[in-house]
Amino acid sequence: MKNTISNEELAGLVEPARLHKRLYLDPDIFELEMERIWGQAWIFIGHESQVPATGDFFSTNITHKIPVVMIRDKEGQVHVLHNRCGHKGAKLVESRDGNVRGAFRCPYHGWSFRHDGTLLKIPNEKGYEGTGFDPSDSCNNMQPVAQVESYRGFVFATLSSTAPDLKTWLGGAVDCLDNLCDRAPEGEVEVAGGVLRYEHECNWKFILENLNDTMHPMVVHQSVVQAAEDYIASLPASAAKQRSEAEIIPPFGSSYEKFEDSGITGFPYGHHYDGGKTSIHADYTVLPAYHEAMVKAYGEERTREIYSFNTHNTLYYPSLTIKTAVQNIRVVRPIAVDRFVVETWSFRLKGAPEEMLQRTLLYSRLINSSAGMVGPDDLEVYRRAQEGLQSSASDWVEFHRQYGRDQQLPDRVIGGGTSDLDMRTQYKAWREYMTGEIAQ
Amino acid sequence: MTDLDIKAIEQFLYREASLLDQPDLDAWMQLFTEDGTYWMPAMENQPDPLNHISHIYDDRVMMEIRRRNFVHPRAASKEPAIRCSHLLGNIQAQGNTADGDLIVTSNFHVILWYREEQRCYAGTCEHHLVTAPSGFLIRHKRVNLINPDAAHKSLIIYL
Ligand code: FES
Ligand SMILES: [Fe+2]
Numbered sequence: 001m002k003n004t005i006s007n008e009e010l011a012g013l014v015e016p017a018r019l020h021k022r023l024y025l026d027p028d029i030f031e032l033e034m035e036r037i038w039g040q041a042w043i044f045i046g047h048e049s050q051v052p053a054t055g056d057f058f059s060t061n062i063t064h065k066i067p068v069v070m071i072r073d074k075e076g077q078v079h080v081l082h083n084r085c086g087h088k089g090a091k092l093v094e095s096r097d098g099n100v101r102g103a104f105r106c107p108y109h110g111w112s113f114r115h116d117g118t119l120l121k122i123p124n125e126k127g128y129e130g131t132g133f134d135p136s137d138s139c140n141n142m143q144p145v146a147q148v149e150s151y152r153g154f155v156f157a158t159l160s161s162t163a164p165d166l167k168t169w170l171g172g173a174v175d176c177l178d179n180l181c182d183r184a185p186e187g188e189v190e191v192a193g194g195v196l197r198y199e200h201e202c203n204w205k206f207i208l209e210n211l212n213d214t215m216h217p218m219v220v221h222q223s224v225v226q227a228a229e230d231y232i233a234s235l236p237a238s239a240a241k242q243r244s245e246a247e248i249i250p251p252f253g254s255s256y257e258k259f260e261d262s263g264i265t266g267f268p269y270g271h272h273y274d275g276g277k278t279s280i281h282a283d284y285t286v287l288p289a290y291h292e293a294m295v296k297a298y299g300e301e302r303t304r305e306i307y308s309f310n311t312h313n314t315l316y317y318p319s320l321t322i323k324t325a326v327q328n329i330r331v332v333r334p335i336a337v338d339r340f341v342v343e344t345w346s347f348r349l350k351g352a353p354e355e356m357l358q359r360t361l362l363y364s365r366l367i368n369s370s371a372g373m374v375g376p377d378d379l380e381v382y383r384r385a386q387e388g389l390q391s392s393a394s395d396w397v398e399f400h401r402q403y404g405r406d407q408q409l410p411d412r413v414i415g416g417g418t419s420d421l422d423m424r425t426q427y428k429a430w431r432e433y434m435t436g437e438i439a440q
Numbered sequence: 441m442t443d444l445d446i447k448a449i450e451q452f453l454y455r456e457a458s459l460l461d462q463p464d465l466d467a468w469m470q471l472f473t474e475d476g477t478y479w480m481p482a483m484e485n486q487p488d489p490l491n492h493i494s495h496i497y498d499d500r501v502m503m504e505i506r507r508r509n510f511v512h513p514r515a516a517s518k519e520p521a522i523r524c525s526h527l528l529g530n531i532q533a534q535g536n537t538a539d540g541d542l543i544v545t546s547n548f549h550v551i552l553w554y555r556e557e558q559r560c561y562a563g564t565c566e567h568h569l570v571t572a573p574s575g576f577l578i579r580h581k582r583v584n585l586i587n588p589d590a591a592h593k594s595l596i597i598y599l
Binding site: 226235 | 483496589590
């Protein structure tokens with residue numbers, strides 16, 4: 001069924017500044033996206049700090065259906081394996097995280113597998129003698145995902161054995177992962193404080209489009225910005241000063257000019273970020289104890305340089321979006337054409353005072369929680385688009401803002417902060433993945 | 441603790457629940473002490489609200505910001521209004537906190553009506569109550585969902 005859509009037809013769905021509503025509505029397109037985008041791109045699995053000890057695992061899906069498990073072996077190496085028994089296919093682990101003591105043991109017929117996925121033991125193996133079955137054949141192992149690489153602890157995997165190496169794929173957008181880690185005095189981050197999981201009843205691409213859609217915050221978040229600003233302004237000055245919300249919420253109501261100034265930068269493979277010189281996170285108070293630790297580690301000049309690269313959202317298309325200045329990330333896990341889950345993870349900056357993590361957690365809770373002050377209003381507009389696009393009034397969604405003004409540099413495209421450059425960047429990649437123009 | 445005391449506690453919790461159902465968040469907030477907090481953890485047995493992520497951890501200031509957001513005419517996600525119905529049971533007095541506040545636990549079922557969909561939330565609550573001249577006040581309300589770690593849809597009311 002899914003091969004009934006020709007590459008020509010797919011290419012016709014994405015014009016330079018318009019795309020067809022089928023991208024959000026058609027289950028066959030969704031299946032193809034899972035195969036050609038999610039099945040070929042580097043997908044963020046998890047962070048190494050989630051599996052600190054031998055046998056620690058984290059399980060998730062790499063596409064909407066394909067279950068995988070990230071696990072650390074006794075040599076310290078992190079593997080990403082298909083969560084599938086080499087015998088008759090049962091999932092080996094069911095929990096989202098935990099520890100595999102000694103070896104995976106299948107709950108069905110008791111085959112066991114080492115942490116690297118190789119078959120350890122088959123119970124009552126003599127039944128196989130003389131049958132031509134070879135227990136040492138690697139096809140009986142838990143299969144590794146085609147390629148796995150880690151960058152500064154961020155573990156990515158791809159189902160494609162011909163995908164370019166991770167560093168090439170990240171391209172210039174790697175600056176943001178670097179900046180996130182460099183904001184730690186020890187140059188390393190670790191997952192801390194658990195995860196929020198948020199169900200979205202709409203197509204997965206809406207959240208990616210929204211990340212650097214800087215024409216929406218002052219509209220969608222007007223209610224919470226006013227609620228926070230007005231009420232905090234009415235408090236006695238001494239009480240108002242202590243409210244971290246006053247730094248976090250009001251910038252969502254920043255002016256068009258401010259967002260325009262922050263700029264958007266796009267890269268090959270669909271990655272992009274907004275901000276750089278400035279962003280809505282740029283005016284956060286620098287905690288003195290944190291600043292001290294940074295200067296001690298890096299010196300004054302390098303510290304300033306690290307702070308001065310201030311991005312809002314960076315997308316590593318299609319699965320990972322990070323907030324360098326906040327130290328949290330969101331991970332997109334698609335389920336169906338009109339359903340996906342967002343995971344929000346928070347990071348501890350190693351060597352920084354614990355208050356930094358608490359601020360990150362405060363941000364994640366206020367902004368990204370399903371009971372938050374910002375996320376539900378974003379989801380509301382995605383959901384309305386998901387329903388509104390069912391209309392037969394038009395087949396097209398446009399993204400012409402500042403079209404023709406994007407500036408192509410050797411390794412990136414830059415443009416105005418309120419432009420649709422982010423849309424053009426990600427849908428160029430969509431087209432390339434879907435029609436096979438990205439040679440894999 | 442006498443039967444009369446338990447009865448008074450029950451009546452107080454029922455009144456709190458009915459203010460959430462009406463909803464009358466102004467009156468509901470008045471049930472909290474000035475330093476009162478509302479906490480909905482994101483994991484089972486979560487030890488504290490600041491060093492681990494929570495769904496909600498509001499003091500009175502955040503409650504007021506949230507209330508103003510709920511009723512703001514431009515809050516698209518709150519339109520049309522959400523309706524809910526609380527049912528409480530298993531209300532038990534569990535002794536006192538170190539500060540002498542009464543600890544009361546209860547079970548709740550909340551049915552919520554939002555966008556043509558009926559949803560169900562369940563769990564236990566822990567209230568820390570202060571006895572004031574006017575009756576009880578809530579110093580702390582902790583809402584333990586049975587599935588705090590699930591992927592939840594938008595939750596834009598207080599449970
Ligand atoms: S399916 Fe795993 S041992 Fe048979
Ligand atoms: Fe938003």
